[in-house]
Amino acid sequence: MNKKLISVIVPCYCEEEALPYYWEEASRTADSMDYVDFEFLFIDDGSKDGTVNVLRRLAAADSRVRYISFSRNFGKEAAMYAGLKNAKGDYAVIMDADLQDPPSLLPEMLRFVEEEGYDCSATRRVTRKGEPPVRSLFARMFYRIMRRISKTDIVDGARDYRLMSRKMVDAILEVGEYNRFSKGIFGWVGFKTKWIEYENVERVSGETKWSFWKLLAYSIDGIVAFSTAPLLISSVTGILFCMISFIAIVVIIVRQLIWGGSAYGWPSMVCIVLMLSGIQLFAIGILGQYLSKTYLEVKKRPIYIVKETELDNPETSAVKSEGGGASNVISSPEAG
Ligand code: UDP
Ligand code: MG
Numbered sequence: 001m002n003k004k005l006i007s008v009i010v011p012c013y014c015e016e017e018a019l020p021y022y023w024e025e026a027s028r029t030a031d032s033m034d035y036v037d038f039e040f041l042f043i044d045d046g047s048k049d050g051t052v053n054v055l056r057r058l059a060a061a062d063s064r065v066r067y068i069s070f071s072r073n074f075g076k077e078a079a080m081y082a083g084l085k086n087a088k089g090d091y092a093v094i095m096d097a098d099l100q101d102p103p104s105l106l107p108e109m110l111r112f113v114e115e116e117g118y119d120c121s122a123t124r125r126v127t128r129k130g131e132p133p134v135r136s137l138f139a140r141m142f143y144r145i146m147r148r149i150s151k152t153d154i155v156d157g158a159r160d161y162r163l164m165s166r167k168m169v170d171a172i173l174e175v176g177e178y179n180r181f182s183k184g185i186f187g188w189v190g191f192k193t194k195w196i197e198y199e200n201v202e203r204v205s206g207e208t209k210w211s212f213w214k215l216l217a218y219s220i221d222g223i224v225a226f227s228t229a230p231l232l233i234s235s236v237t238g239i240l241f242c243m244i245s246f247i248a249i250v251v252i253i254v255r256q257l258i259w260g261g262s263a264y265g266w267p268s269m270v271c272i273v274l275m276l277s278g279i280q281l282f283a284i285g286i287l288g289q290y291l292s293k294t295y296l297e298v299k300k301r302p303i304y305i306v307k308e309t310e311l312d313n314p315e316t317s318a319v320k321s322e323g324g325g326a327s328n329v330i331s332s333p334e335a336g
Contacts, residue, residue: 003035003036003037004036004037004089004090004091004114005036005037005038005039005088005089005090005091006036006037006038006039006089006090006091006092006093006106006110006163007039007040007041007083007087007088007089007091007092007093008026008030008038008039008040008041008093008095009041009043009080009083009084009087009092009093009094009095010022010026010040010041010042010043010083010095010096010097011043011045011076011079011080011083011094011096011097012042012043012044012045012047012051012055012079012097013044013045013046013047013051013073013076013079013209014047014048014049014051014206014209015047015051015097015098015206016047016049016050016051016053016054016206017205017206018097018098018099018203018204018205018206019051019054019055019058019097020054021099021204021205022097022098022099022204023058025099025103025104026040026095026103027062028103029103029104029106029107030064030103032107033106033107033110036110037064038064039064039066039087039088039089040058040062040064040065040066041066041067041068041083041086041087042055042058042065042066042067042068042097043067043068043069043070043079043080043082043083044067044068044069044070045070045073045074045075045076045078045079046069046070046071046072046073046074047073052067052069052308055067055069055310056310056313059310059313060313065310066086066309066310067309067310068082068083068086068306068308068309069306069307069308069309070082070304070305070306070307071305071306071307072305074303074304074305076160076209077180077181077182078180078303078304079304080094080160080180080182081173081180081303081304082303082304082306084169084172084173085173087169089166090165090166091110091113091163091164091165091166092163092164092166092169093106093109093161093162093163093164094160094161094162095161096159096160096161098203098204098205098206099201099203099204100159100200100201100202100203101123101159101160101161102198102201105123105161105196105198106163108121108196109121109123109162109163109196110163112194112196113163113164113165113194116194117192118192118193118194119164119165119167119168119191119192119193120162120163120164120165120168120186120191120192120193120194121162121163121193121194121195121196122155122158122159122161122162122163122186122193122194122195122196123158123159123161123162123195123196123197123198124155124156124157124158124159124195124196124197124198125157125159125197125198125199125200126157126197126198126199127199127200128157128200129199129200129202130200130202131200132212134212135212135215138212138215138216138219139156139215140156142219142222143155143156143157144156145223146222146223146226146227148229149223149227149229149230150184150223150226150227150229152184152187152188152226153187154183154184154187154222154226155183155187155195158183158186158195160182160183162186162193164191165191167191168189168191171189171190171191172185172186172189174189175188175189177225177297178296178297178299178300178301178303179221179224179225179293179296179297180225180303181218181221181222181225181226183222184222184225184226188226220289221293224289224290224293225293228290230286230289231286231287231290233286234282234283234286234287237279237283238279238283241276241279
C-alpha cells in the first residue's frame with residue numbers, strides 16, 4: 001500500500017535558536033510514525049537572524065526538508081498561506097517552530113482524520129499559563145465579542161496547530177483574500193473538526209514575536225474580516241441620536257411656548273456638540289477600516305514574495321530535483 005504523505009508547515013521568524021530543538025523533537029516524532037511519509041516545509045518569514053542558514057543546513061542533511069525564504073517579513077498569515085500552497089502532502093499540518101505546538105500530538109491528530117472520519121484535527125489551549133494577564137484578558141474579550149458579532153465559529157484558545165485533509169487545504173487556498181485571518185478562514189470553510197485540548201506550553205527559546213499592539217491590530221483585522229457588525233453599530237447609534245435630538249427639539253419648543261426665554265445652557269450645548277462630533281468621527285473611522293481593507297484587497301498584491309528555496313541551493317537541489325518545489329517566485333491568489 002502506498003504511504004500517505006504529511007506536509008508539516010513551519011512558519012519561522014527569527015527562530016535560529018529554537019529550530020535545533022524543534023528539529024530534534026519533530027524529526028523524532030516523524031521517525032516514530034513510520035506508517036506515513038513526511039515532508040517538512042519551513043517558511044522563513046524574512047528573518048533577521050541566521051534562520052535561513054539553519055534551514056539550508058537542515059535541507060542539505062535531510063531530504064524530507066524543504067524551505068521557502070521570503071524577501072521580507074510578510075507575517076505569519078502569509079507564511080501559512082505559502083506553506084499550504086506549496087505543500088504536496090495528502091495531509092497538511094501547521095506547526096510553530098517554538099515547540100508550543102507539541103509534535104507528540106501528531107499521531108493522535110492523524111488517527112482522528114484517518115480513522116474516525118474527521119477532515120481536520122485542531123488543537124486548543126485550555127490554559128493560558130505563562131502569558132501576561134492583561135493579554136489573556138484581552139484575548140478572552142476578543143473571542144467573546146467575536147462570537148457575538150460574527151457568524152463564523154472562532155474558538156477561544158484555538159491554535160493554528162492543526163492537521164487538515166487535502167480537501168480542506170484546497171478549500172482554504174480557494175479563499176484567496178489578501179487580509180488573511182486564518183482563525184476565521186478555518187472556521188469559515190467548514191468541514192468536520194475534532195478539537196484536541198492541551199495545556200499551554202511555554203516556548204523553548206527566543207521570545208514571542210507578537211507584541212500587545214501587534215495582537216490588538218490583528219484582532220481588529222479579524223473583526224473587520226469576519227463581521228460587518230461595527231458598521232451596523234454606527235448606523236444604529238446614528239438613528240438613536242436622531243431620535244434623541246428630535247425629542248429635545250420638541251421639549252425646547254414647548255418650553256419656549258409656555259415659559260419663554262430659553263437662551264441658556266451653552267455649556268450643555270458644547271458637551272453635546274463635542275459628543276456628537278466624537279461619535280461621527282468614530283463612525284467614519286469604522287467606515288475607514290472597511291474601506292482600507294477593501295483598498296488593499298482590490299490592489300491584488302501578492303501575499304508573499306519568495307527569495308530562495310531549497311532548489312536554489314546547489315547542495316540540496318541535486319537531491320530534490322525531481323519535484324517541482326516552490327518554483328513560482330511570486331504567488332498571488334489568482335496565480336494558483
Ligand atoms: N512567525 C512568523 N512571522 C511573524 C511572526 C511569527 O512566521 O511575523 C512565526 C514564529 O516564528 C512562530 C509562530 O509564527 O513559529 C508563532 O509565533 P510566536 O511563537 O512568536 O507567537 P506566540 O506563540 O507567542 O503567539
Ligand atoms: Mg509561540
